[in-house]
Amino acid sequence: MLGRLQMTIEECIKEYKYLAKKIFVKRKRHSSFFGIKYATAELGEPWFDAGNLEKAVKDLLKRKKKDEGLELKEDVSPKCKVNYKCTIWEAARATSAAPIFFKSITLNDSGATFVDGGIRANNPIEYVMNEAHSLWPDRLLGCIVSIGAGWTNTKPLATKSPRLHQVLETLSKIASDANTKAREFGQTQFGTQLKQSQKYFRFHVEQGIDGIDLTEWEKMPWMDAVTQPYLVDKSLEIVACGKSLAYPTGATSQHRSDLFIDVEFQKYIKDFKEWLSPEPFNLQLEAILEDRHNGTCGWILNNQRVEQWMNGKSNKNNNVIWVHGGPGSGKTVLAATIIQKLLEAQTDTSHVGYAFCSRRAVQSSVSSILTSLIWQMVQRTDLSSPSKDIIIKAYQGHVKADKNTGNTSDDASTEKEDQIFFSSLYARLLQSYDRFSLIIDGLDENDQPDQLIRRLLDTSDSQLEASYVGRVLVSQNIPKIANELCKRDHLIDINVSAARVQQDISLFLRDTLHGLEPRLGPEMEADIQNSLLEKANGMFLWAKLAISALKSWLEVLPDHDPQLLVEIHKLPEEMSVLYLHLLKRIFLDHSGPTEKFRKDRRKAIKRIFQWALWSRRALSALEIAPRTICIVVFPAAQQNFTQFLQDPLKHSKQKHFPCALL
Incomplete structure (x- = not known):
């Protein structure tokens, strides 16, 4: 009506009301089959006579002074796009051939048979996008x-023995x-973009x-009575919709293929992330930055070569920074x-x-580092469609295969x-x-830092010749x-x-x-600062310890006690000796109200060491905290683990403990 006959909306509404009375006339014979609604339709005979629909459409053509054999396809400047050669009344029958209501139709010219697509695509948004992309x-x-046509009233099935007709009707509605x-669609990245730019409107x-x-x-x-208040409530959206239709400026360039990539990506991304199971480097980063003292580390950001590197102003070949120093620096x-x-600045x-x-x-x-780098990429909310497509193909070709065979990347x-x-995968995403x-x-x-360097640097060098790739490698200076x-x-x-x-x-x-000056006094504060600065000798970790x-000494010694300076001077300068x-x-701390208290404290300290030393990865301070610990222990050697539980310090070969333990 709107496209081929170029009728107005008001004419279409008026004509539909007239046609409905002629078309939706129930057949006299209507059988029942186990109480199923529309039983005759489900047993093979539609509920309404398609002949009434054909006659009504042909009558409409006559009233509009059109030949009933008029083809749907126009010869010049068509208002609607048509792929099949058919008449207007055949098109009306094809688009209305819902299995329950009307029988299917076979076009005279092409022999193609059509039924209504409501069961598979009652909301054909994806098909519309596909067609639009194909045509333009x-x-x-x-x-x-x-x-839309309102909410689908899907009633829950009976918890025990639902009837067949209840099951069929519920499945049909779903x-x-x-x-x-x-x-x-509205929750996809593309749908959200369209809504925010007022290019997608949903009314029901x-x-x-x-x-x-x-x-x-x-x-x-x-229906008119309940629709009017809805239109008033949505008046602002309707006005915006009208403006968008009349003046389609600022149109989005995302095509149909991008839409389907978005849909597929949302389907797979959760499983893909779980399959990666990366190391939580983001949590480590947060913990490190939270522990950093304000005002420190500024010297490296102010370094001229580092500044040029960060701003992308350095030579493309001059893009690897090696930051090296001693332990604890x-x-x-x-x-x-x-x-x-x-x-x-990302x-x-x-x-x-x-x-x-x-x-x-x-x-x-x-592989662990690469999975973490990939995971960081897929966490981004602004992933491009090509990146999403790469992830989809990786999931379908590798991850899904592992899932189907019951394998994981560890054992497969x-x-x-x-x-x-x-x-x-990492190189393609870059x-x-x-x-x-x-x-x-x-x-x-x-254990093999040279191989790690070659794998990480050579991969990005070979794949990203047209891009700027900057690397910062941080380590001790080892051969x-x-x-x-x-x-x-x-x-x-x-x-x-x-x-x-x-x-x-x-x-x-x-x-x-x-901050401790009230308990130390100005003179002792200066003496302690000078002593610690000299002993630290460039080891920041030593100073923090x-x-x-x-x-801890201030908890047991009185204010301004000279013993504090004595204890400071006793501190060894070598890091490993300081740990010991x-x-x-x-472990020799005798402070505490009772012997039981001191015994329980030593037991708790041992248990923390057990958790930390036998964990699969380095633990953060938050994970080690007794009230928040939740760790799965993976002992390297089961026969040694029992002895270790009894005395972790005696039976551990590791004498230089990670600083996180302290």
């Missing part, structure tokens, strides 16, 4: 208007529920018409500071990937095979960005790493020297001790 592949999308499809009366059957044309006055905090700065055309290695093989293997592939798969920054901390914690990196031209070498770190240590000691020890010194103090 180079045109922008201006506006989508979706009009299959033809248009609102579910509308809601799913929410109350009052859900119980009205398609055939109950006599209830149209009631604060390299990890420097790495976290760089990561934070880059993340703040755009939809740039990406920042990062990892913190540890001596736990599960956390520092190449070797580490080498995992590296090949994840390296390829191609969506103009700039990529990679920061890897703790390379020296890996394997130095020899591998020195092979690369234009390396930016930054030594975390004691002189550079001393400035940050001085700031940390000054601020921390100033010393301050922790000082605070503090461990002895922890």
